[in-house]
Amino acid sequence: LQKPENFDGDRKKYKAFREALMLNYEDDEEYFADDKRKIAYVLSFMTGGAAAAFRTEWMETKIEKRMQGENLKSTYESFEWFAHKMETRFKNVHEQLAARSDIMILRQGKNTAEKHFEHFEEL
Secondary structure (H helix, E strand, O other): OOOOOOEOOOHHHHHHHHHHHHHHHHHOOOHHHOHHHHHHHHHHOEOOHHHHHHHHHHHHHHHHHHHOOOOOOOOOOOHHHHHHHHHHHHOOOOHHHHHHHHHHHOOOOOOOHHHHHHHHHHO
16 A cells, blocks of 8 residues: 655645545554554655645644643544644635536536546546
């Protein structure tokens, strides 16, 4: 199984990045049973642009909170919380809107019905 490609924060690439991560988690559930390990794995692929800024911000805030004696179990050591923060930052909010728009202007034209429905399913 291939590792995910490095992620630079491009919202259009986020869905593919997230799916690649999930495939890796499912492939080795025992290794990724620990939330901190999952988070570190994701951060290791955030190497450029907005993703690198997210990683830096995440690590600096985590260190600061730990030094203040805060319990990080439900925040910076929780994959669920991390995934929510990642979704908020990188999910393409216009994806669904763009798909709706594409469907509205979709025409069969010279395509066969089968090709037309295949294209519709892609949207």
